[in-house]
Every structure is written in structure tokens, then in C-alpha cells.
Amino acid sequence: MDMPVPETYEAGLQYWPYRLSLAKVLEAIQVTTLPGATVLDIMCGPGYLLGQLCKAYPSLRLTGVDIEEQYIDFGRRRYPNVSFEVGDVCTWRSTDGFSTVVCTGALHHVPYGNQGAAIHNISRMVKPGGVVIISDCYVDEYANETERRLAAAKLGDAYLRETIRAGAPPDVLAWTADITKNDVCGEEFKPCLRDRVPLLGAAFKNIQTFRVWPEESGTGYGDYIHICGPC
Numbered sequence: 246m247d248m249p250v251p252e253t254y255e256a257g258l259q260y261w262p263y264r265l266s267l268a269k270v271l272e273a274i275q276v277t278t279l280p281g282a283t284v285l286d287i288m289c290g291p292g293y294l295l296g297q298l299c300k301a302y303p304s305l306r307l308t309g310v311d312i313e314e315q316y317i318d319f320g321r322r323r324y325p326n327v328s329f330e331v332g333d334v335c336t337w338r339s340t341d342g343f344s345t346v347v348c349t350g351a352l353h354h355v356p357y358g359n360q361g362a363a364i365h366n367i368s369r370m371v372k373p374g375g376v377v378i379i380s381d382c383y384v385d386e387y388a389n390e391t392e393r394r395l396a397a398a399k400l401g402d403a404y405l406r407e408t409i410r411a412g413a414p415p416d417v418l419a420w421t422a423d424i425t426k427n428d429v430c431g432e433e434f435k436p437c438l439r440d441r442v443p444l445l446g447a448a449f450k451n452i453q454t455f456r457v458w459p460e461e462s463g464t465g466y467g468d469y470i471h472i473c474g475p476c
């Protein structure tokens with residue numbers, strides 16, 4: 246699947262409901278991470294979250310890893326105080342563990358059958374006593390492929406409407422509409438929360454899960470955050 250150019254991706258972050266989730270992840274990092282600690286953003290995209298962290302908490306030692314070279318090149322240019330590497334979430338290793346590991350809005354880019362391996366590998370990136378913060382977007386529960394596609398279409402419709410309401414420009418709307426096509430046609434792999442929970446439970450103890458968007462109560466589609474640890 247082709248990702249948007251870094252500029253479009255970063256512009257989208259101002260309009261997507263996902264911006265609310267990123268703001269909550271920043272708050273969670275502030276609460277769980279001591280000054281001077283090491284933070285890894287695995288599947289970091291063009292590095293927006295790391296840039297925000299760098300501005301707000303300059304003492305943190307920040308690393309970003311993503312599989313897309315164009316995003317890593319962009320991150321290196323825009324955020325020179327962050328260390329960036331190209332790497333795959335299923336195989337990347339560091340010599341030392343990190344105090345805090347974040348993986349935001351990204352695991353649904355890993356094929357369904359590899360998501361457990363990705364989460365297991367993330368659990369090996371954190372130091373003993375550290376915290377892992379994972380956010381991701383889920384569809385409603387489904388029992389077969391037709392229901393999965395319908396659930397993806399429902400999420401995509403709600404997501405696009407919110408992005409239109411937020412006043413997004415045409416290039417952002419075009420990419421947002423593409424997310425629905427990617428999900429429905431199986432180019433991205435958003436699970437339902439029911440199917441993600443056991444994969445997290447196999448890798449981490451002490452998991453707190455909450456939904457950021459939409460705000461209505463219930464356990465259906467939307468953007469969720471899992472705070473895992475201390476590990």
C-alpha cells in the first residue's frame with residue numbers, strides 16, 4: 246500500500262479524529278516517563294509525535310523507527326535532535342532497552358497474521374520496569390469477511406465525516422477516503438478490539454485500555470489507547 250507523502254500525512258494529523266488520540270498519548274508519556282529517559286517511537290511515520298516530545302520535554306532521548314525511507318528522511322530533516330532508523334517492527338532490535346516505547350496508530354498496517362509477532366517484538370524493546378503505550382484504530386466486531394468489510398466501511402464513513410467537519414483541505418480528504426478503500430479491500434488490517442486484546446495479553450501484564458474517539462460509551466469501532474506495564 247502506498248503511504249501519502251510526509252507533508253500530506255503531517256497535514257492530516259491536524260484534522261483526523263486521530264489527533265485526539267495523539268494528544269492523549271503525549272499526556273500518558275508525560276505521566277509515565279522521567280526526565281532524561283529514553284523513548285522509542287516504533288512505526289513513527291514522519292516523526293510528528295517525536296517532534297512534539299522534543300519541544301515539550303527536551304531532556305528526553307528520542308529514537309524513531311519506521312519501514313518507510315521517505316518518512317525517516319523527512320524526520321531526520323525536520324527533527325534533527327531525534328535519532329531515526331529504518332526498521333521493521335517485527336524484526337528491529339536495539340542493543341539497550343528503552344524506558345518508554347510508543348507505537349501509535351500503526352499496528353493495523355501489519356498483516357493480521359503478523360500482528361502478534363510485532364507486539365511480541367515491541368515487548369522486547371522496553372527495559373524492565375518500563376512502559377509501552379500502544380494506540381490503534383479498531384473496527385466493530387465481525388464474524389466473517391463480509392461483516393469485516395461492512396465494519397471497515399462504517400468506520401471509514403465516520404472518520405471521513407469527522408475530517409470534513411474539521412475543515413480538512415482536498416488532499417487530506419482524498420487520502421482519508423483512501424483509508425476506507427484500503428481497509429475494505431484488505432490493504433490495511435484493522436482488527437476489532439476483541440481480536441487485539443489476546444495478542445496484547447500474551448505480551449504484557451497490567452494493561453489499561455480506553456477509547457478516545459468516538460466519545461460515546463460502548464466497545465465498538467474507534468481509536469483506543471493501551472498502556473502496558475510497568476513491564
Ligand SMILES: C[S@@+](CC[C@H](N)C(=O)[O-])C[C@H]1O[C@@H](n2cnc3c(N)ncnc32)[C@H](O)[C@@H]1O
Binds near residue numbers: 289
Ligand atoms: C498510520 S502511520 C502511523 C505513523 C505514526 N506512528 C503516527 O502516529 O502518526 C503507520 C506507519 O507504520 C509504518 N509501517 C508499516 N509497516 C511497518 C513495519 N512492518 N515496520 C515498521 N513500520 C511500518 C508506515 O510506514 C507508517 O509510517
